[in-house]
Amino acid sequence: MLIGVLKEIKTNENRIALVPAGAEALAAAGHDVLVETGAGEGSGFPDDMYTAVGARIAPDAASTWAKADMIMKVKEPIAKEWKHMRQGQCIFTYFHFAADEKLTRAHIDSGAVCIAYETVELPSRELPLLTPMSEVAGRMAVQEGAKYLEKLYGGRGVLLGGVPGVPPAKVVILGGGIVGINAAKMAAGMGAKVTVLDLSLERLRYLSDVMPANVTLIYSNRHNILEQISTADLVVGAVLIPGAVAPKLIRREDLKIMQPGSVIVDVAIDQGGCVETIKATTHENPTYEVDGVIHYGVANMPGGVPRTSTLALTNATFPYAMQLANKGWKKALRESAPLQRGLNIVEGEVTYPGVAEAFGLPLARVETFL
Numbered sequence: 242m243l244i245g246v247l248k249e250i251k252t253n254e255n256r257i258a259l260v261p262a263g264a265e266a267l268a269a270a271g272h273d274v275l276v277e278t279g280a281g282e283g284s285g286f287p288d289d290m291y292t293a294v295g296a297r298i299a300p301d302a303a304s305t306w307a308k309a310d311m312i313m314k315v316k317e318p319i320a321k322e323w324k325h326m327r328q329g330q331c332i333f334t335y336f337h338f339a340a341d342e343k344l345t346r347a348h349i350d351s352g353a354v355c356i357a358y359e360t361v362e363l364p365s366r367e368l369p370l371l372t373p374m375s376e377v378a379g380r381m382a383v384q385e386g387a388k389y390l391e392k393l394y395g396g397r398g399v400l401l402g403g404v405p406g407v408p409p410a411k412v413v414i415l416g417g418g419i420v421g422i423n424a425a426k427m428a429a430g431m432g433a434k435v436t437v438l439d440l441s442l443e444r445l446r447y448l449s450d451v452m453p454a455n456v457t458l459i460y461s462n463r464h465n466i467l468e469q470i471s472t473a474d475l476v477v478g479a480v481l482i483p484g485a486v487a488p489k490l491i492r493r494e495d496l497k498i499m500q501p502g503s504v505i506v507d508v509a510i511d512q513g514g515c516v517e518t519i520k521a522t523t524h525e526n527p528t529y530e531v532d533g534v535i536h537y538g539v540a541n542m543p544g545g546v547p548r549t550s551t552l553a554l555t556n557a558t559f560p561y562a563m564q565l566a567n568k569g570w571k572k573a574l575r576e577s578a579p580l581q582r583g584l585n586i587v588e589g590e591v592t593y594p595g596v597a598e599a600f601g602l603p604l605a606r607v608e609t610f611l
Contacts, residue, residue: 242566243273245309247302248280251316253524255283255547256554258313258334261290263559268295272566277305284551311565315554316541317344328352328588331570333562335359335374338585339486339599340513345586349602354570354587358558359511360484360595361583368483369579370561372419373553375508377543379423379479382506383412385542386475387431389504389528389535396535397502399474402432409433413469415461415490415515416479417444420508422451424477429453436469466490471498478507478515484585485595487512493531501533510538575611584610 244267246259257280264274274296278288288298299305306325314334318326329352336357338345348355358370390396403409412428414421417439428435438461439445445458459465470476470491480487487509496518507519518531521540528537543550561580564573574581585593590605597604
């Protein structure tokens with residue numbers, strides 16, 4: 242199989258979907274690897290590291306798209322890339338279709354086979370390809386939130402951990418999953434007063450066993466959310482419904498009860514965000530203000546630390562990429578239930594329930610195509 246690896250063109254996205262070690266393993270298995278020139282530079286992997294292990298370098302994106310049987314990316318193809326997608330071509334990347342109807346319809350029209358990192362799911366319900374980036378994003382959410390609490394950036398001028406004689410900042414985290422637990426660890430480690438809200442009592446019991454004493458755990462409902470955000474310095478949106486749009490837990494009218502200069506970092510932005518007033522931003526222009534509350538909505542947060550993120554992501558994705566390359570997508574999906582859950586769109590049909598539900602589209606059975 243010819244595997245094409247593209248240079249990411251989303252603003253300030255420096256990750257790459259395949260490191261040289263992965264290219265070497267694919268080449269050793271008899272596959273051709275075509276890497277767009279400069280694709281790895283942002284993560285510290287120049288072209289010569291790929292050629293040294295048997296990969297070829299393509300001069301541009303168009304030639305990579307045209308030749309590849311399978312495309313590997315980090316982020317979803319954006320509008321200028323849609324013209325390159327073709328019938329039957331396998332695209333393996335993060336898509337987050339349920340948050341973007343235009344993106345979804347473009348991929349339906351292309352006839353491509355779209356396998357989404359974020360919906361590959363183990364029998365335990367773990368999302369193994371989302372986990373590493375959720376770990377990075379959860380930790381970055383607190384790091385970025387602490388920065389934007391500084392007065393220079395319009396924040397309340399509060400130090401997250403406080404100092405002796407001065408209380409620490411209050412950090413409220415909506416959701417106790419992978420993002421939430423990593424945000425809580427980071428915030429607690431910095432000395433903040435942390436509150437995590439979640440709907441699952443089982444999850445709250447688990448967090449009770451692993452979290453330090455400065456983390457409070459509260460059952461998530463409308464009353465408790467409003468009570469907690471009213472005194473929060475930093476709110477982290479860490480809600481995820483796999484493959485579906487995130488629920489809006491903080492409404493526009495709720496901002497008026499929040500403290501002026503407080504900060505919201507909505508990590509759920511890839512799935513539409515869990516804050517009604519959030520919109521996607523970039524690393525170049527990461528924040529904006531609504532009703533005195535600073536909103537941070539960078540949709541590719543891990544792209545800000547590409548070296549760490551690329552290594553963490555490819556550790557998780559590579560075994561699945563190798564299965565797809567060795568067996569072809571149909572056989573790989575027949576033999577792997579987790580990969581089968583990753584199939585979102587194929588030959589113009591939607592096969593993932595959350596995507597079909599988001600836009601009122603018919604849902605096709607995955608088995609039909611296998």
